[in-house]
Amino acid sequence: MNDYIQSMIEWVEEHLTGTFSLDALAKYIGYSPYYCSFKFHQATGISIRRYVLLRKLYLSIEDLANGRKVIDIAIHYGYSSQEAYSRAFKSVFGVSPGELQINQKPVQSYAKLILIREGDVHNMNFKEEVTQLQSRKAELFDADVLNILNGQSLYDEFHSNKIMGNSDYVPFNEAMCVHPASKPIFDDRFIQLRADGHQSSVESYKKIVIKPLEPLFQNHYNYIVLWFGEDVFCQMNLLTVLAYLEQSNYKGKVFLNSFRDDEFKVNQTELFLGSYLNVYEEVLLHQQKPSIELLPVMYQAIELHLSMLAEDNSVTKYIKDHAHLSQTELVRQLISVFPTLGYGDLQYIEIIRQVRKA
Structure with a gap:
């Protein structure tokens, strides 16, 4: 087929x-x-x-x-x-x-669908791309810079290659596209709510999510650089971090390094704080469309995120139409067929179990 x-x-x-x-x-x-x-x-x-x-x-x-x-x-x-x-x-x-x-701004890519893949399609040329970024904007690699990376695997890649100059870098190990959230961000209620959603203890959640972010909470930085992909998973995480920066009254400069998951070509954009906390509340707390204009890449991700809240969304329909597949094979296909969502195996396994239990 x-x-x-x-x-x-x-x-x-x-x-x-x-x-x-x-x-x-x-x-x-x-x-x-x-x-x-x-x-x-x-x-x-x-x-x-x-x-x-x-x-x-x-x-x-x-x-x-x-x-x-x-x-x-x-x-x-x-x-x-x-x-x-x-x-x-x-x-x-x-x-x-x-x-x-x-005013060219990052958008969510929509690449040609490839249902039949041979070998590894990822081409994450970290060193080459980061070297080019450093030559263009060297000040973003100094000691007064904090890089926030979407997820532990990206952090590990940067850490192993030691390519960030004198700047600090930390992972944001969350999946804000699923489970309830709250305001203020990262307070005790937020932590408890997110831990419950992930079926984790508060201690485990703090170890995985909060402790790696301690430099953000404790240190002063003139620049914060956010490394987040274009998909829904990454963009909801990005929205949360931007909302937190507004909540904490951060006054430095903020840059977004946006990239596709299947290639590491960075689109760097300076962001200006002032409205992301309201958008966070509208989208992640009240499941409503934002009332202001956003970067196209975030606008697209929010549209997809809200569509996934419908009971009969595109993923649940796909799962129902492929009921004959094993969970392992279905997860593999879902990751391939819905690249703009960016969900991982844990998110898809949870959805599959919910659909098959209904």
Whole structure:
């Protein structure tokens, strides 16, 4: 089945310019349009038209960065007008094409789906990329800098390579995309609530999450650099850290080093505090859409995060449609099919158990 779906993906990738035709795809594959649409959604967790939309819009970002006229981009990708393209663009990224062209900001990547993989697809060139960053902005590698890294594995990679100059670095070992949270962040109630959600003792939670962050709580830094990926998992963690910086009245400069999980190409952006604590409360406490404009990458992640709160979301549908698979194989497929969520095996195992228990 994956061979068949991958053939559909390859055809789509060759026909992303102009107007998409499901009938033409069906004729090429040799099945009815309905059957192609149904099987694509079943295998990938996304409708084929949504996949085409996201791929077109993501690819168009490079055209915007190169200074191409918005109207020309709209025509190139098969939109009936510049207005139609702009509406679609803003619905996905939270900003208009023109705004992103003027003030380029990180967005959540939407790479070509690959259901059949050979070998290790990760290419985390830490040393090379960090060396380039240091040559561009050496002050972010001095002793008055704290780097906060998303997760222990990223921290271990940086630690083993010893590539951060004189700066400090700590991991944020959380998964804020799941389980209840509270305000103030990192107080006793927060710790108890998060420990309960993870089915952990308070002592264990403090050891894993709080103790590594002690430099953040105890020391003064002129710069804080946040290393977080584009997916939902990372972005909800990022939102929590930014909200904490506002809560603690941090006055230094903040930079986001955003990267994709399947490659280590860093997009560095200076962030300005002032509204993230409100967004944290809206999104992670009240499960509401934010009331202010955000970085496109965080806007996209929040949209996905809130969609996952629905009982019949794309992941639960996928699990139900693949009830014949073992838990191990299902987790492997979910990680591959839903890269923009960034969930790990623990999050997926919990969801699988909930779905199969219902």
